[in-house]
Amino acid sequence: MIPPLSKDALDIVSIILTHPRESRPDLVLQLCAGRDDVKRQVEELLAYEEQTGGFLERDSLPPDSARIGTRAGAWELESVIGAGGMGVVYRARRADGQYEMTAAVKLVSQSMGVPGFLQRFLSERQIMAALSHPNIARLLDGGVTGDGIPYLAMEYIEGLPIHEHCRANKLSLVERAGLFRQLCDGVHYAHQHLVIHRDIKPANVLVDSSGKPKLLDFGVAKVLESGGRSTAPTALHAMTLNYASPEQVAGKPLTTASDVYSLGLLLHELLADRRAIDVSGLAPGEAVRVISETPPVISASLPPDLQAVIEKALAKDASLRYSGPRELSDDLQRYLDGLPVSARPPSFTYLFSRFVARHRIPVAAIAAGFLLAFSGAGAALWQWKKAEANRGVAQRRFDELRGLARSVLFEFQNGLRNLAGSLEVRKTMARRSVEYLDSLSREVAGDPGLAIESAKGYHRLGQIQGDLGERSESEESFAKSRLLLEGVLSSDAANGEARWELSEVLTTHALRFNTREGALSLLTAAQQHWTQLDGKGTLPAHRIKHGRVRTQFAYSLRQLGAARIEEFQKTLEQYRSLLASAPNDTEMIRNVALCHKYLAGAYGKSYPERSEFHTREALALDRRRAAASPGDAIALRDLAIDLVQAAEHAGRRGAVREEEAFFDEALSLRRAFHEKEPKSLDARRDLVSVLMRQGIFFKRTGRMGEARKTWLEALRHGESIGAEIKNKSDLHNRAVIRAGLASLPKNAP
């Protein structure tokens, strides 16, 4: 056993090793002053330095240069040009005498020669072979070397990495942005082919002699699995933390949004000559924290719009980023064209409505964002009360929050309405905003405006609870709403707004839950309030009349049997007279059409002619409405519904041509919707429903081939609705379509 060493000796050696040899003896004396035993140990250790050589070393094997001069298929390796996560890259020359050509040949280095790596290498080969785009380095060839090592021959690009190219040529901002946009085209193209790059960074983008940027190395790319996500893990060494996205360091599946993030980092580096997020030299834990939590440090010297664009691309939450490279690129172009960019203003309302519209994000995330928005509420209230001296600012902040609560209650709610599975979140949102408004109205007593807003909030909450089937909670919310409004009215009987809202709540309540008798008594109360409002002049007469008719409409719905038809006719007349006073009011046109539709339904099969008459009336009105407000999605949707109804009436009469024309028109509307809103579930459902009916039409008229084609298309759209969000009618439609398909003769063309 040799004498043991001390840790001090090791630490001192560690310092000494960083210094040139000639200065070491002095350093040893200095650092070991007065400690002879340590000095002896240090000297003893240093004496071994000559002998370490490759002791315990594994990195140096095998020398990549040993392959130079050997062949990989038709390629002769000339020099090493780089080494990446997957292998070593050589510059190579075509050596089979066929033609002159240079390529970058990538060999899986020996250390990677285990099956897992081989598979990934081969998948890389396939992915790349399918990609052909001017901004993506082309795959020329691929195979296995004589000694069994797989290789890829890629387009050889002579040039500098993009950031160095920009620096070396002193490119202007516009030129840099132009290069970047070309790169986005390449990434967009790859995304369309279900390939995400995963490792976009300046070193992977070379600018060739003609000035074209080329994206290299789909080394870790993997064909996106169905569902748009990939679950392949990213091995330790295949990862560049400086360009890693938050989801990447969290070990979450990567999506095209991860590439958008990397593009954002690259854009910043190109425009500002430094990284917006730099984790070099940080410990992994610290780096992960920075990447997932710390906001990017975007250069203040960039124009604010460009800062906004980059910030949006670098959003921590992938769903808040641009939806793809094309969108990022387009926004950049808008900046270059002097147009406002979509990334601004990043106000809460803007972000929220945008993300709701674009992404079907997990409901929990929406809830989290929402709750965050309210975290400042308490403080604002305190400020409002205390800061008498600074009333202006506090009042403004207070109004802001109040406005926020209102828009959460109403605007966002509407935005969320069509979002699958959003009901629970909408409820949380409504409850939180109501509680908030409630506490405000208690604190700031005697503000009838706040009380009315809270009442409206409870009204909305009650509706949502009703949608969720929480009947007693819902009734309770309606009752609270009424209580608040009655409170306002008790001190100010002339408050028209409160009375109007009260009638509305009563009407909604009546529509929702009571027995027919209960509903009628609520509606009677509502009518009484309307009567009191009449002629008081506190609200526009038109609005009052509208409310009254709505109550009447509800009353009609509550009637049963023949009385129902009679009531609807009455409502229809009232709506018509309203419409006469405001012939261009599309909302009114819609209500009249709705009455027609209810009547058409009430007559139904017993009085088919009358039913068809009302269907046609509704159709004509909805056509008028669609023409008056082009692009109004609800109008077009209503129109499509009318067309299907009209088609079925035509079918009943045996008017095949008419029927077909109606179906065609309905289908083209549905298709247009679906194309415009490919993510909208409703649009897809509507399309399925029309296709299903059209298929039935084809089969009935003996056009079996068309029936099959139509139903297969319906099935394809239907199946693309995720299993977890399929509802009863989806399942019903699918069953009908499947049964239809099964009923077709086997040999139909």
Add this chain to the structure above:
Amino acid sequence: MSSPAEITALLRQWSGGDQEARERVMSSLYDELRLLAASYLRRESGDITLQRTDLVHELFLRITQQSPIDWNSRSHFFSIAARLMRQILVEHARAGNRQKRGGGAAKEPLSGLVENCAADVPLDPAEVLEVDRALARLEAIDPQRSHLVELRYYGGFSIPETAQILGSSPATVKRDWNVARLFLLRELKGDAGAAGEME
């Protein structure tokens, strides 16, 4: 063997300071790594070079393919894996020595692992055992540098990878690695000298 999801959950718990989780993850991964090594050896036909790093990475891929792992757990994972590789290599070096001495030990699924590793790097059972002993001495005075050696030598990680795992910089890792090598070289040569086996 626990499922990958259980292992990642355990890793997370361990990251959160649960030492019992560490023990459980160690034993789970140990079994897995042994099986993996054994299956490699069975399909080994000499044309594919087996390296310790690949085993560790392969194990990592297996686990993460089914259940993603966060960065902290990832570093923990590689530390464990390197420690396990050390155990496995040492055990087999010992078993190899026993067999050489005619001990006739029961047929081990892993027999030959060390020899196969030797294909990529001069790694013989004697060296494995010597390094292990020397490393134990380093561990006694400097556990951090000893951990680094485990990652580099048994885990087969490069300097930058080791730096990432340890949360350090490549420059520091390189320096500490060199210091540790001096220490180990002195232990090995000194020991051999003391045992009179040096020429």
